[in-house]
Amino acid sequence: MQALAKDPAARGLKDDAAVLPLGDDTLVITLDTLVQGVHVREDEDPADIAWKLIAVNLSDLAAKGAAPTGVLISHMLGEADDRFLGGLRAALETFEVPLLGGDTVRAEGRRVWGCTAIGRATHTPVPDRRGARPGDAIYVTGTLGRAMLGLHDRGSGSADDLAYRRPRPLLAEGRALAPLVTAMMDVSDGLLLDASRMAHASDTRFEIDSARVPAADRARADECMRWGDDYQLLFTVPDGVEIPVEAARIGTVREGPAGLWLDGRSAGEDKDLGYRH
């Protein structure tokens, strides 16, 4: 990652959607990969893997305020392909997005799935993680840590279980927020790590008050802020702007040096902040 990040040819290589003006439209394009044993558990139900593959890519579109026009998937064939298809069909129907194409791959060993989602921006400039300004309010949607709790409650059908197995991309929320935000991204790798990334990308200091962060389990609030897979939206708006979606104000953007501060102290380096892959 370090070598890649330094290289000019790889500057575009970050975990974010690409924005491509085209005629009167602006396209938003994602490419995300799920690796067995890294992003999904070894024993994950293929139906849930298919759902997640679609959901995480649409979540990238949501953070850009984009409306999905279609997806392509790359599926490594293996066990229970029928279950994979069932989950794929359910996700496509639920999110009302067509499968445009893709390919299938045959290989032994660890399985990998790829997905590209294409959407049209509903507002330009398209939000990214670089625009937060000193004085802005920091918000996050939903409750963090549900997916973490769901991991230990799998198959129960509880809200936590579904948060882990069947995440919902916040497409409507992203579209409603796009015209208002100064910066926005989805929280895929944990609130603290993603907030730190946004702070660095915006060259500002993010001051977050942990007591304000909606945690699924108060007793494990710190874990809830470090765990990934919640797919909530983290965003900043100028102070005083009214927010059209349910979200909690968790802090304020300040002048740099860039970094994340938690409860009045530096939260440390990215490597200490959450789940990385």
Next chain:
Amino acid sequence: MQALAKDPAARGLKDDAAVLPLGDDTLVITLDTLVQGVHVREDEDPADIAWKLIAVNLSDLAAKGAAPTGVLISHMLGEADDRFLGGLRAALETFEVPLLGGDTVRAEGRRVWGCTAIGRATHTPVPDRRGARPGDAIYVTGTLGRAMLGLHDRGSGSADDLAYRRPRPLLAEGRALAPLVTAMMDVSDGLLLDASRMAHASDTRFEIDSARVPAADRARADECMRWGDDYQLLFTVPDGVEIPVEAARIGTVREGPAGLWLDGRSAGEDKDLGYRH
């Protein structure tokens, strides 16, 4: 593949680019995956893998007559990432296509790379493999089997070596042909297998005369027609149409039943015809 092919949710899942009308434009979008040990050798130079990743996706655009606007890649980090980047940079510069984004993935075991290429159609309707009609002439560009010969000549810098390690997508040729062809695809899995697929997709019989197929090694002509990785263009045009690129006429499209005939006999089922993955 069979289960996938039968399912409505997976109808879009074929090894082909997706076509997406958008405003005044028509987008062409590919998603191709390379798997270590399947599509690239275990000991392949990462620089060549990066090149091939870009080239095979652009070859899908070429077969659609599309002009590339950018690529996204998914790179599984591992050994010699600097060499991967070198090959990536070389391919992007050579084909004059920008890297729009993508992600990096960290995982043990077999490595996998994904790429999405986005292009704009230069001619509509966009060519596909379904349009061949009885009476059409069948053509293929270039010489088949070069990549096969290059596999045993690796690193020599010979034309065959470069055909294997550094394939060139026929973008200019694809654009020149798009307004003229009734069907077109790139030959990635071997001429016979891909011709059979086009015959079935067009519900016609493809009659190919093996003596007319330009083979890199006459003594191994049969192997040359079954080996993949050449990335030439296979296309059909109405009889008598003048071809603006160098290509060999190798046969004629006839009324069905659908299938491939070689030298006056049925060439058999797809499973016998070439290299599949």
